[in-house]
Amino acid sequence: MAIIGHDIDIAKEFLLKGELVAIPTETVYGLAGNALNDSAVISIFEVKNRPSFDPLIIHTDSLEKVENYVSEFPEKAKLLANKFWPGPLTLLLPKKQIIPDLVTSGLNNVAVRVPNHPLLLALLRSLPFPIAAPSANPFGYISPTNAQHVNAQLGDKIPYILDGGESDVGIESTILGFENGEAIVYRLGGLAIEDIENVIGKVQLMPHSSSNPKAPGMLKSHYAPRKPLYLEKRETFSVNEDKLTGYLVFDQYIEGIDLKYQRILSKSGDTKEAAHNLFAYLRELDASPVEQIRAEHVPMHGLGPAINDRLQRAAAKE
Ligand code: TXA
Numbered sequence: 001m002a003i004i005g006h007d008i009d010i011a012k013e014f015l016l017k018g019e020l021v022a023i024p025t026e027t028v029y030g031l032a033g034n035a036l037n038d039s040a041v042i043s044i045f046e047v048k049n050r051p052s053f054d055p056l057i058i059h060t061d062s063l064e065k066v067e068n069y070v071s072e073f074p075e076k077a078k079l080l081a082n083k084f085w086p087g088p089l090t091l092l093l094p095k096k097q098i099i100p101d102l103v104t105s106g107l108n109n110v111a112v113r114v115p116n117h118p119l120l121l122a123l124l125r126s127l128p129f130p131i132a133a134p135s136a137n138p139f140g141y142i143s144p145t146n147a148q149h150v151n152a153q154l155g156d157k158i159p160y161i162l163d164g165g166e167s168d169v170g171i172e173s174t175i176l177g178f179e180n181g182e183a184i185v186y187r188l189g190g191l192a193i194e195d196i197e198n199v200i201g202k203v204q205l206m207p208h209s210s211s212n213p214k215a216p217g218m219l220k221s222h223y224a225p226r227k228p229l230y231l232e233k234r235e236t237f238s239v240n241e242d243k244l245t246g247y248l249v250f251d252q253y254i255e256g257i258d259l260k261y262q263r264i265l266s267k268s269g270d271t272k273e274a275a276h277n278l279f280a281y282l283r284e285l286d287a288s289p290v291e292q293i294r295a296e297h298v299p300m301h302g303l304g305p306a307i308n309d310r311l312q313r314a315a316a317k318e
């Protein structure tokens, strides 16, 4: 198993040697390596068992540093970066030569973000390079939101997990790019669309596709627990299941079902709290004795659309 600790100097040493470490972010934990080092980047794909056509996000600690890695920074992107960085927003921008093609899977754009986590920001400030970091889960499984989640799945493949506590936001960053000056959201995530639209006006949403060359990572089946997950209307939940069933509900327990098989995302109906709990609860239900999981949709405001997106993809069958 990996060593779990709070020491950014140890994390830095491994990264300087081209090795990988897990890092905390405010969204989910990442599997980090030197983004400018081809062999570190290759290791990331190997450890995650991730196909090489699915590009990586690079992380650094300031907008000024991001400018070293991108060749254009449109006005709307600047407005968003100034407002929401550090934070759960990833921008797709034309890359400079210095970013290896391996990071972007050969695409012209690189995904960049400045994450909002004090320990990680301190680490990033001390590094002479940006780090590439996908979520620190095996490809296709639920993203980790604490150090123990990472250790359970990748602990035997990496030397060190930088422990920054539980991820505050709990779901991955919102990914936004541009086409002919128009802003397009490629992945719903931890920054609500309303917040983005308050700054730059209406944005388009890119529907998911498993064969979209523009966003090769937007695969439909993703974030999936091992147990089958059914996303349904609450009214169809039955207390007479023949299989032992776990329930993931939004703000109200289901009457007549043992509480130990239920997880409530937010008693007060807050979509931020629901996002914070989502992946941890899915993991708990997945690790429990239940044979299947039934989840209900959450309301479509705030982080609701991003939560429903994760649930839909968790439920999708390939
Ligand atoms: O919150 C997050 O974004 C977390 C933390 C660790 O920062 N990272 C994360 O990375 O979710 P990952 O690799 O699990 O998801 C990144 C997504 C993938 O679906 C990938 O296809 C897409 O971003 N992506 C990365 N670079 C891209 C590019 N150049 N063009 C289009 N999509 C890109």
Ligand code: MG
Residues within 6 Å of the ligand: 134, 135, 143
């Ligand atoms: Mg991921």
